[in-house]
Amino acid sequence: MVKRLSDMPEVEAHHLRRIECPTFDDTPALPGKPLSQRRVALISTAGLHRRGDRPFRPGDGSYRVIPAGTPARDLVMSHISVNFDRTGFQQDHNVAFPIDRLRELVEQGVVGSMAAMHYSFMGAFPPDAAEPHARHLAGLLKQDAVDAALLVPV
Amino acid sequence: MGALGHFLEREGIATASISLVREHTETIRPPRALWVTFELGRPLGIPDDPDFQRRVLRATAELLERSDGPLIVDYPEDVTEEADFTGWACPINLAPQASDTLTAEIDRLATWHDQIVARTGRTTTGVSGLDMPAAGALLSAALAGDLPAAQALKEAVDDLRAYYLEAASAFPDPGTAKKRKAWLWDETLFGRALLDLQPRLAASDDPQHRILGNLTLIPATERHRLAKA
Numbered sequence: 503m504v505k506r507l508s509d510m511p512e513v514e515a516h517h518l519r520r521i522e523c524p525t526f527d528d529t530p531a532l533p534g535k536p537l538s539q540r541r542v543a544l545i546s547t548a549g550l551h552r553r554g555d556r557p558f559r560p561g562d563g564s565y566r567v568i569p570a571g572t573p574a575r576d577l578v579m580s581h582i583s584v585n586f587d588r589t590g591f592q593q594d595h596n597v598a599f600p601i602d603r604l605r606e607l608v609e610q611g612v613v614g615s616m617a618a619m620h621y622s623f624m625g626a627f628p629p630d631a632a633e634p635h636a637r638h639l640a641g642l643l644k645q646d647a648v649d650a651a652l653l654v655p656v
Numbered sequence: 657m658g659a660l661g662h663f664l665e666r667e668g669i670a671t672a673s674i675s676l677v678r679e680h681t682e683t684i685r686p687p688r689a690l691w692v693t694f695e696l697g698r699p700l701g702i703p704d705d706p707d708f709q710r711r712v713l714r715a716t717a718e719l720l721e722r723s724d725g726p727l728i729v730d731y732p733e734d735v736t737e738e739a740d741f742t743g744w745a746c747p748i749n750l751a752p753q754a755s756d757t758l759t760a761e762i763d764r765l766a767t768w769h770d771q772i773v774a775r776t777g778r779t780t781t782g783v784s785g786l787d788m789p790a791a792g793a794l795l796s797a798a799l800a801g802d803l804p805a806a807q808a809l810k811e812a813v814d815d816l817r818a819y820y821l822e823a824a825s826a827f828p829d830p831g832t833a834k835k836r837k838a839w840l841w842d843e844t845l846f847g848r849a850l851l852d853l854q855p856r857l858a859a860s861d862d863p864q865h866r867i868l869g870n871l872t873l874i875p876a877t878e879r880h881r882l883a884k885a
Contacts, residue, residue: 505693507679517876523658523683529726530665531687537717540670545660553782557811560867575778580811584875587697589833592780592822594703603706603713613717629659636660640667650720652713653660653673653686656697 517585524629540650543617543643544568547625548591548598548656549581558582558624563631565639568620570601581624586656598656617648625655661686672719674699674712675728685726688719692731701735708733738832758845762792762816769819771826781818784811791816795849803856806864810872813850820846841878850874851881 507515549558551566557580558566568577574595579588590597601620607613621639623632643651658681661671665687672688675681676696681689692712694701700709715731766788773779784791791812794804803809817840824836831839841847850873857869874882 507677511877513876513879518677518680521680523680525683526659526662526685529685529687530662531723531725532665532668532670534721534723535670537721540717540720542717542720545664547660554785557783557807559807560864560872577778578780578783580783580814582810582872584872585696585877587695587833588780588818589821589825589836590695590698590703592818593776593825593833595778596706596709597698597700597703600700600709600713603700603710606706606710607714607717612714623660632659633663636663637667640664640669643664643669648669650670650672651664652716653658653671654699655674655676656699 514585535649537613538611539614541615541617541646541648542604542613543646543648543651544599544601544604544620544654545639545651546599546620546622546654546656547627548579548622548654549624550577550579550599550622552576553578560626561628561631562624563627563629563633564635565621565623568599568601568622570605570616570618570620572601581626581656583626591656599654604652617643617646619646658684658686658689661688670720672716674716678728681728687725687727688722689726689728690716690719690731691728693734695735698735701733738834756845758792758796758849759789761845762788762819765820765823768823768826772822775826779818779822781815781822784808784815786812786815788816788819791819795846795853798853798856799849801856803860803862803865806857806862806868810868813873816846820844841881854882 507518550568552572553576555566560582577595579591596602604616608616658673661673664671673686675689675691676699678691681691700712702708719729794809794812798804798809820840821836824830824839854869854873857865860866
């Protein structure tokens with residue numbers, strides 16, 4: 503179990519402390535809305551994509567498209583970092599990219615609907631490199647009538 | 657991750673994120689975050705446990721009903737370390753012998769990798785576009801002094817790493833994921849090869865080689881092995 507950095511083995515905590523986190527003057531906050539009225543996309547930062555798509559590279563702030571019907575056997579991970587577990591994803595993609603769980607929440611009526619397209623960035627991006635891609639992505643999400651995204655790191 | 661929440665929310669897409677490192681999330685202050693105490697790489701907690709994963713995802717999604725961000729909610733469930741009932745103290749003997757080669761080791765694992773692909777219907781190898789013997793040949797060439805482009809080498813190494821760990825999960829007594837990762841570094845020629853390759857990459861004139869050697873080849877938790885090597 504991972505707790506605070508102070509509870510982690512020092513070698514791991516040291517690595518995580520060295521990651522530079524961006525700061526923002528304020529946090530935008532759109533009004534909340536019942537989940538059952540939302541159309542939701544998954545956005546991973548695990549460096550996921552379909553086999554054959556361009557792998558991620560150091561400094562890459564772009565995203566890859568993962569259509570909702572992508573079979574699990576087609577998903578690969580090219581995140582550049584080696585400092586997180588991949589065996590969970592190798593065993594069950596949903597532990598990092600919970601597409602089947604989102605589908606079940608829609609079937610149960612908990613979530614209104616799910617997007618036709620889902621996305622993955624590679625989390626080691628410098629924020630400046632990702633911002634233009636994220637702004638572009640927001641427009642594409644709206645085209646798909648998506649009004650909310652679940653952001654899933656590794 | 658948290659930065660994406662800022663960018664998307666500002667453009668009109670409401671966001672809720674899972675947080676694996678609370679200190680990072682406290683700094684970035686995204687609109688809505690659910691902090692979980694799970695291992696890095698496993699944001700939904702437990703592989704092959706749909707009920708657990710669904711609870712985590714639902715708790716994250718329910719934050720989308722709230723307007724009082726920035727907020728960080730602590731998820732109440734923990735994951736205890738995978739129990740090891742196997743006593744896998746002495747894994748299948750793939751230990752290197754004097755005459756053994758990386759090529760032979762990769763070949764020997766193929767039947768185990770076939771097993772896991774047959775069982776699960778998938779593999780996460782295939783980023784590099786190379787088959788495993790070719791990925792091994794690229795690594796062997798690098799060890800012999802012929803360093804390929806960093807990106808090609810990185811993709812081949814990551815494919816091999818996935819191949820080894822997937823193959824080991826098909827062993828008759830596969831042990832825990834933690835044991836299998838220790839096996840990769842303690843027992844295989846592949847692990848040895850990565851440790852041998854690191855100083856060559858770190859000393860290269862190519863900055864991309866140095867990034868690979870210093871940051872993205874050996875996990876932080878395994879770098880102590882470099883001193884021994």
